[in-house]
Each structure stands twice: as C-alpha cells, then as structure tokens.
Amino acid sequence: MLIESLAQKTKLAMMTVWAVVGGCALICGFTVWCCVSLVNKERQQIYVLDGDIPFLAERAKLEANFIMEAEAHIQLFHQYFFNLPPDNDYIKWTLGKAMYMADGTALKQKQAMDENGFYSDIISSSAVCTIMCDSINFDEHERKFTYYGTQLIKRRTRDLKRSIVTTGNIENVPRTRNNPHGLLITNWRTIENKDLDY
Structure with a gap:
C-alpha cells in the first residue's frame, strides 16, 4: 500500500x-x-x-514615388525648354539642361524653332517667356503623359498668352547629375500651341 x-x-x-x-x-x-x-x-x-x-x-511605395518623380521630371523639362529670357548664354544653358532630360525628338523641335528664328526673335525683341504648368496627365501603365501649360510672352509692346499642350513617353535611364530623376522623355511632340489673348 x-x-x-x-x-x-x-x-x-x-x-x-x-x-x-x-x-x-x-x-x-x-x-x-x-x-x-x-x-x-x-x-x-x-x-x-x-x-x-x-x-x-517612412518608406514610400515605389509606384507612388515613380509617379511623383515622373511628373517632376516632366515639369522641370518644360521649364528648361520654355522659360526663356532675352539672354543668349542663358537660353543655351537651359536648353542644354533640357536636352539631358529628353531624347532626339526634343532636339529636333529645338532645331526647328532655331531655324524659324524663335530664339533670335526673343533676344532682339527683349522678350521674356515663362511657362506655368496647368496639369499633367500621366498614365503609369503605358508611361505616357500629356502636359498642359500656359506660356506668357512679355514684350515691350504687348504681352501674349499661349496654350501649350505636349505629349510623350517616359523611360528609365541611369541617374546622373544632369538627370537626377533617372528618366528620359521620348517621342515628345507639341500637339497644341495657340494664342489665348493679348
């Protein structure tokens, strides 16, 4: 027991x-x-x-960051390309900066404007061109954008307001000092450039 x-x-x-x-x-x-x-x-x-x-x-999602960088790249390119004072050296500098951000289609448009005397007209008439971004429509899947802007051309005799609409595509490229977003505008063309009012 x-x-x-x-x-x-x-x-x-x-x-x-x-x-x-x-x-x-x-x-x-x-x-x-x-x-x-x-x-x-x-x-x-x-x-x-x-x-x-x-x-x-906090880390941002890659897609959200890409859309913001693409829109900033598009806006900066248009500022370099269309903001022009009556200073030949400054025009060459800004257009040179813009050429790093786009492919040969932008160079062709610059050459066409040069041949038509656009830049020499700005310098001779002491005109000041500025562009304001109205909106950017960006399709992230097709990587296609449409830029809507208003350009103001101030001359001594009169002011001119123009509506500018451009379109193109965005491609990734390595980041450099001249292209900090690491993006390249391709197939760029102007689809509207008309006078609004004086």
Whole structure:
C-alpha cells in the first residue's frame, strides 16, 4: 500500500515536472519568436537624426514615388525648354539642361524653332517667356503623359498668352547629375500651341 502510494506520488511529481518544463519551453519559444519578429521589424525602419532627436522615416511605395518623380521630371523639362529670357548664354544653358532630360525628338523641335528664328526673335525683341504648368496627365501603365501649360510672352509692346499642350513617353535611364530623376522623355511632340489673348 505504501509502495503503491509512493509510486503514484512519484508519477504525479514527474507529470508535474514535465508539464512545467513543457510550459516553460512554450513560453521561451514564444518569447524568442516575438523578439526575432520585433528585431526584423525594427531593422526595416530608418531613423533620421535632427540634432539629437530621432525621427522615423517612412518608406514610400515605389509606384507612388515613380509617379511623383515622373511628373517632376516632366515639369522641370518644360521649364528648361520654355522659360526663356532675352539672354543668349542663358537660353543655351537651359536648353542644354533640357536636352539631358529628353531624347532626339526634343532636339529636333529645338532645331526647328532655331531655324524659324524663335530664339533670335526673343533676344532682339527683349522678350521674356515663362511657362506655368496647368496639369499633367500621366498614365503609369503605358508611361505616357500629356502636359498642359500656359506660356506668357512679355514684350515691350504687348504681352501674349499661349496654350501649350505636349505629349510623350517616359523611360528609365541611369541617374546622373544632369538627370537626377533617372528618366528620359521620348517621342515628345507639341500637339497644341495657340494664342489665348493679348
């Protein structure tokens, strides 16, 4: 009877010990899994220091970033191409910057405008051309855009307002100092360039 009682108590003690060991193993495993997932999550976050204060920098989705960069590239190209003061050196500099951002179609349009005396007319009449972006429609799947802008040509005698609509495609190229967005405008053409009012 005593031996049977001792055997049952020993069996009960062993079951208790194994239950405690199993519970501790489960708790330890869960704790390790939580710590590893927390460390992996923290490794994906980037902190930016402003003096001694850290700020969490959030990653943007690639698609959203691409659309913003494409629209900024298109707008900057049009500013370089159409913002023209009566200064020959500055015109050459801005058009040179614009040529890094587009393919040969922009060069052909620049040469046609040069042959028609557009740039020499700006310099001789002391005209100032500025363009304002009204909107940009960009199709991210086809990588095609349509740019809507208003150009103001100020001359000494009169001011002229023109509506400019251009279209083209966007391609990825390596980023350089002259092309910081890493994009290239291709098949660029003007589909509307008409007077609005004086």
